[in-house]
Structure formats: structure tokens, C-alpha cells
Amino acid sequence: MxxxxxxxxxxxxxxxxxxxxxxxxxxxxxxxxxxxxWPGRAAWAHHGWSGFDTSRLTYIAGRVSSAGTWGNPHSLFDLALDAELPARMPDLAIPKELQHPEDSSRVRAAPAYRGPHRGLQIIIAPPAWSGPWGLARALKVGERVQAVGYVNRSDDHLFRPVVFWWGDEAVPVNQVLGNTLPVRAPLPR
The missing domain is CATH 1.20.5 (Single alpha-helices involved in coiled-coils or other helix-helix interfaces)
Known part of the structure; x- marks a missing residue:
């Protein structure tokens, strides 16, 4: 072979x-x-946070609009964004790994997406990572997703969450290795 x-x-x-x-x-x-x-470097290189604008977290919400791909090394799907988003992330449960005040305050302060697109492609961790958080299957077209994360620097259609919430119950799924955000950028004003 x-x-x-x-x-x-x-x-x-x-x-x-x-x-x-x-x-x-x-x-x-x-x-x-x-x-x-060099544990930090290996995780950083694989997960590619450097390709995303980690200087500011952004909140998005909408409905899954494509079956996408579910697998390794990452899962991808399209999200049709809500026509109107709140100014900041609504009150959603933060995974315990991101509850340190330096992280949770930044996630909670994430302003809503105000970019030019009505839909984004979302890249999340593979099933082996998302499964233990309760998402052991591909997201279905029409399912609700909310997320806080980063827009890609070179392709502003691509969004990478640090945490996302799926379904009508807003089940949280942590997307970062370790217990901190990839970058603790200044809080938005």
C-alpha cells in the first residue's frame, strides 16, 4: 500500500x-x-491561535447552516448569524476552566460581532475534545450556537471560539487547552 x-x-x-x-x-x-x-509552543502551533486576532474576543450567535465536517484535526461548520446581536455576550454559563477572573471577565465582556458578514465558518476542536463536554456528535443544521472567540487575521469569514454554547439549553463547550485563554488581551472599554 x-x-x-x-x-x-x-x-x-x-x-x-x-x-x-x-x-x-x-x-x-x-x-x-x-x-x-516545549509544551506551550507545541499546543500553540497545533491550535493556531496566532492566525487569529487574539487582541479582542468577539461574541457571535446564530444557527448552523451547513453539515460541515466533523472530525480530525478540527471540526468545521457554517453559522448563519442572528440579524441582531446584543451589545455584549449574554449571561451564559462559563466552563470551570475559564472561570478564573482574568479569563471569565474577558469572555463576559466580549462585544458582539459587527463585521461585514451574515455568516461565518466556525472551526472547533475535534470530537475527542468536544465529546467529553457533551457534544459527541456533529451539530445539526438549524441548531442554535453562541460563541466567544476570535476572527481569523487573513480570512475574516473564519471564527475560532474559546468557548461555545450549543442547543436551546446553551450547553457550554470549552475550546482551550489548559485553564487560561490563549492570550489575556486588555478588556474592551
Whole structure:
């Protein structure tokens, strides 16, 4: 199988889905020793917070508008934003990992999205991370989602939550490793 995939790569064809999964697994295992040597850097590099405007958190809310993809390394879906958003994040339960006052105050103070788009693509952690938070399945088209997170620096259609709430019950799902925000930017005025 490896020889066939190698020949396919040399011919310019993409590797099979099985081969891509194997390559991702090998890459993750190869990166594991780096985590031990420099844990913050490995997590930061993998999760790509540097590609997002971490200088300000933003609140969004709306309904899932696409089936998206549910899997590794991240899940993606489209969100049709509510026509009107409150000025700031409403009173929602904050996951215990983000309840330190330096984090929860920033999440609660997140101003509503005022960008040009009526919909955003949302990138969340893979199912293995979201499952223990109660989301062990793909979100369904039409389901309610609220989130606080960051807009991508180079693609302002892409949004990465630090926390999101799904369903009519607003079930919280933590999206950060460790117990702090990736960046504790100044509080909005």
C-alpha cells in the first residue's frame, strides 16, 4: 500500500484517505516529544491561535447552516448569524476552566460581532475534545450556537471560539487547552 501511495504521490495524485489518516497519526506521534520539551509552543502551533486576532474576543450567535465536517484535526461548520446581536455576550454559563477572573471577565465582556458578514465558518476542536463536554456528535443544521472567540487575521469569514454554547439549553463547550485563554488581551472599554 505504501508503495502504491508513493507512486501516486510521485505522479501528482493525492494520497488515499487511509494514507492521510496514517500520515496525520505519524505526524502527531512525532510531535509528541516536542510537547514534552516545549509544551506551550507545541499546543500553540497545533491550535493556531496566532492566525487569529487574539487582541479582542468577539461574541457571535446564530444557527448552523451547513453539515460541515466533523472530525480530525478540527471540526468545521457554517453559522448563519442572528440579524441582531446584543451589545455584549449574554449571561451564559462559563466552563470551570475559564472561570478564573482574568479569563471569565474577558469572555463576559466580549462585544458582539459587527463585521461585514451574515455568516461565518466556525472551526472547533475535534470530537475527542468536544465529546467529553457533551457534544459527541456533529451539530445539526438549524441548531442554535453562541460563541466567544476570535476572527481569523487573513480570512475574516473564519471564527475560532474559546468557548461555545450549543442547543436551546446553551450547553457550554470549552475550546482551550489548559485553564487560561490563549492570550489575556486588555478588556474592551
Amino acid at each position: 505504501a508503495i502504491r501511495d508513493t507512486a501516486a504521490l510521485q505522479a501528482g495524485d493525492a494520497p488515499s484517505p487511509e494514507r492521510r489518516r496514517t500520515l496525520r497519526t505519524v505526524a502527531a506521534l512525532a510531535a509528541a516529544p516536542l510537547t514534552a520539551l
